[in-house]
Amino acid sequence: MFADPDEFTLAQVRKVVAQGLKVDGKVIPVEIIYKDSQSNSNRAAEVASELILNDGVDILVAASTPATTNPVADQAELNGVPCVTNDTPWQPHFFGRGGTPKKGFEWTYHFFWGLEDIIGSFTSLWSQLDTSKTVGALWPNDPDGNAWGDKSIGFPPVLDKKGFKLVDIGRYQTPADDFSSYIIDFKAKGVDIVTGVVPPPDFANFWSQAGQQGFKPKIVTCAKASEFPAAVQSFGDRADGLSVEVWWSPAHPFASGMTGQSSAELAKAYTEHTGKPWTMPLAFKHSLFEVALDALRRSGGPGNPAALRDAVRDTDYASVVGPVNFRKGPVPNVSKTPLVSGQWQRRGRDLELVVVENSQAPMVPVQARLKPIA
Numbered sequence: 001m002f003a004d005p006d007e008f009t010l011a012q013v014r015k016v017v018a019q020g021l022k023v024d025g026k027v028i029p030v031e032i033i034y035k036d037s038q039s040n041s042n043r044a045a046e047v048a049s050e051l052i053l054n055d056g057v058d059i060l061v062a063a064s065t066p067a068t069t070n071p072v073a074d075q076a077e078l079n080g081v082p083c084v085t086n087d088t089p090w091q092p093h094f095f096g097r098g099g100t101p102k103k104g105f106e107w108t109y110h111f112f113w114g115l116e117d118i119i120g121s122f123t124s125l126w127s128q129l130d131t132s133k134t135v136g137a138l139w140p141n142d143p144d145g146n147a148w149g150d151k152s153i154g155f156p157p158v159l160d161k162k163g164f165k166l167v168d169i170g171r172y173q174t175p176a177d178d179f180s181s182y183i184i185d186f187k188a189k190g191v192d193i194v195t196g197v198v199p200p201p202d203f204a205n206f207w208s209q210a211g212q213q214g215f216k217p218k219i220v221t222c223a224k225a226s227e228f229p230a231a232v233q234s235f236g237d238r239a240d241g242l243s244v245e246v247w248w249s250p251a252h253p254f255a256s257g258m259t260g261q262s263s264a265e266l267a268k269a270y271t272e273h274t275g276k277p278w279t280m281p282l283a284f285k286h287s288l289f290e291v292a293l294d295a296l297r298r299s300g301g302p303g304n305p306a307a308l309r310d311a312v313r314d315t316d317y318a319s320v321v322g323p324v325n326f327r328k329g330p331v332p333n334v335s336k337t338p339l340v341s342g343q344w345q346r347r348g349r350d351l352e353l354v355v356v357e358n359s360q361a362p363m364v365p366v367q368a369r370l371k372p373i374a
Helices: 006-016 041-053 066-079 090-097 115-126 143-148 155-161 180-188 200-212 229-234 263-274 280-298 305-313
Strands: 021-023 026-028 060-063 083-086 108-111 134-138 165-167 193-197 219-223 243-246 316-319 322-325 340-347 350-357
Touching: 006 263, 006 280, 021 280, 041 060, 041 066, 060 066, 060 280, 066 083, 066 090, 066 108, 066 143, 083 280, 090 108, 090 143, 115 155, 115 219, 115 243, 115 340, 115 350, 134 155, 134 180, 134 200, 143 193, 155 165, 180 200, 200 229, 229 350, 243 350, 263 280, 280 305, 280 316
Parallel strands: 060 083, 083 108, 134 165, 134 193, 193 219, 219 243
Antiparallel strands: 021 026, 243 340, 316 322, 340 350
């Protein structure tokens, strides 16, 4: 699902650079080499190493979860090659690679939202409805789940400060097909809100079993689980009312500096070309190439890794996912992008993901109010 926009994005970028890239009055040819990490960290490290050592790439770009972004960035840092990544919350990417706020990294740069944004957006979202303020956690034993459930940087301390009671019986091993122990505990403790960072197959099992066992929370806000239209469609009528963080949508007020397309125009072009609904990774894959090509233009041309690294470091760019500026932090090598929350609501025959909360990014318009799950 994360890779669905890849073919479309690569076709767009190759069209843009088909006649080369203008750098200091010269036109230089641009070759794009694509490799699939298969969402496996060992495979990601392997293909990144191949791109660096065998293909001699000038810059690496990578996206989608710590399983890909972290090992790719580690290989780039090890070999002194500029690298830009996104689509991983910045804490699992930065701290998961051993980054420290005082030092940071030399060659690797990342842009995405952070746990503070999703916690702020989710808690604001949940406050729209009258609930018991008791939150049941579904956090897998993986880099995302461990970061989100961390007692220092994750959800627990903030929920406590904001008056929410957390019900957390521990990490589950993914893939998982039996959530009975969670459901029994959630029912016994009056859970009205369920949250987590749950792969769609795991969530499908949980949500089906919740229905079978009579567990009826008012709000279910699980990252990953309902980010993708294909996954949501597989849940059938029980998808109506599910909520999720929204990193990008056609409603976002940003445009591409590479193609000139607004967010709405990019989403429309993708649907017209593929026959599929827009997905959030579409714009983030697009923006990786926006940032990389911008840095190449400012670097003086290929053959000078340090100059290209410095150009990436000095990025101040208006992309289709918002401003990217690695100088602004919150830690070295990281730039934050806006985050809001949305809900799948039925509009006629179709379910649409509409923005229902924007406390962390007021420039993104709210399209509807949050509704309790029927």
